[in-house]
Amino acid sequence: MLRLKQLTSGYGSVPVVRDLSLDIKAREITVILGRNGVGKTTLMKTIIGVLPTMQGSITFKNTDVTKWSASRRARFGMGYVPQGRGIFPRLTVEENLLMGEFINIDSGGERLYDKVYSIFPRLDERRRQKGGTLSGGEQQMLAIGRALVGNPNLLILDEPSEGVQPSIVQDMVPILKGLMEELGLTILVVEQNLDFAMSLADRCYVMDRGTIVAELDKSEMTDSERVRRYLAI
């Protein structure tokens, strides 16, 4: 679904992500674990295209998208839930959702407004409220909903647990798993919340100093001592 080959990128001329190769398989939830500052967000921004690739290539749905603009990648099927949620504060909930309708527009799939409102009834109640007035958890739902309305093939979430109360973080696990199964979605998450990552992941990688340093399989993931050692927390 998504293949990164020897990817290098960063800000200005300083590489933050270095020589990173990764294969994201379709209809799986892949989680990349890493501490603060190892380049997780830089990697996400490079994948969606708001940061340019310095070296290497990005292949999405068997198409080389390395040189594509972010908007073109979104139209081709990448849905993005940014760190800090990136809600448009002065647009209403409804308008925020409408902003996502270009995602995956190229394949002409249906728009999922009703679906989003049924998964997140809180958003339905707050349709006319400004995005900036929602709580952290509600904003997270809105950010996920906004990426979902366009019916993407790949949903990318950058630290979805950050700034969200723990009970809502736990609610997100079955929601994301359900979406994957029901819509045939591929999900890529970067996280540093270990428990959340564990309960979510089909496949889990550890990132450090700008590159992937380990892959954890299911049995290793339950061995949290080992994971903690990888993360050196």
Add this chain to the structure above:
Amino acid sequence: MQLFGEIFGAIYLYLDSMAFLFLSAVGLIIILGMMGITNLAHGEFMMLGAYTAVLATRAGLPFPISVVFASLMVGLFGMVLERLIIRRFYGNLLQSLVATWGISLIISQGMLVLMGPSLQTIRMPLGGITVAGKAYAAYRLLLAVIAIGLLIVMWYVFHRTKFGMRARGAMQNAEIAEAMGINTSRMYQFTFGIGSALAGFAGALYAPTTVLAPLYGASFLAPAFVTVVVSGGANVIQGALITSVLLGIIEGTSSRLYGTFIGRMALLAAAMVILRVLPTGISGYLETRGERAR
């Protein structure tokens, strides 16, 4: 009857003042609010609009058609300029100021070379009307109506259409808008085109009211600039409206009492005072106050 005449005279003056501030500032405000570019060539764009409208009218086009034609031409000119020059300076306030200032010099000096030091303008259309024994220019009343009409259209476009919604989204967070599949680069070019077309529109509309000269852009820019700076904030339409009404009242009152020169001075003084008290501008102040109230 005399009282009515006084009131009408005052309203006429205020409307005239407000309409000019609004029409001349709205293009500048849209470009600044959406793209963070302060277009110092805005006055020259207005001058180009005025010249185009006058020349087109002299060539035989009816004046209203000339105004539309001038807006389109200046809008197109703006879009080309955005593609060639302006887009290299996004996100860099100082460089964009210097670049647009350079553009303004090239346009005004270029026009001086091409067209000479002044251009005979056309007669003000519509003639005059007499109210309570005093004569007023009907055209200036029409300008006020056009300003109100434009305000309504702009509000509709920004708050009721998908384009407007996307524009406001791109204004609030360009990177996320881009990640949502919105081609912000094309949107910026289009926005700069609209802002330029509005400058051309304002210039064309005011062409019959003044003597035209290539260096006239600067005198267009000053009041527009003051309006924009005082407005501030990201709520484009609301800011432009409130600020042009407020400054229109200040300028109108002082020029009514002490003449146009003092009126212009009062405008600048008011701008300084307002920015001293509300450093983020009127619209910026309303915005932060609104957020605190939540």
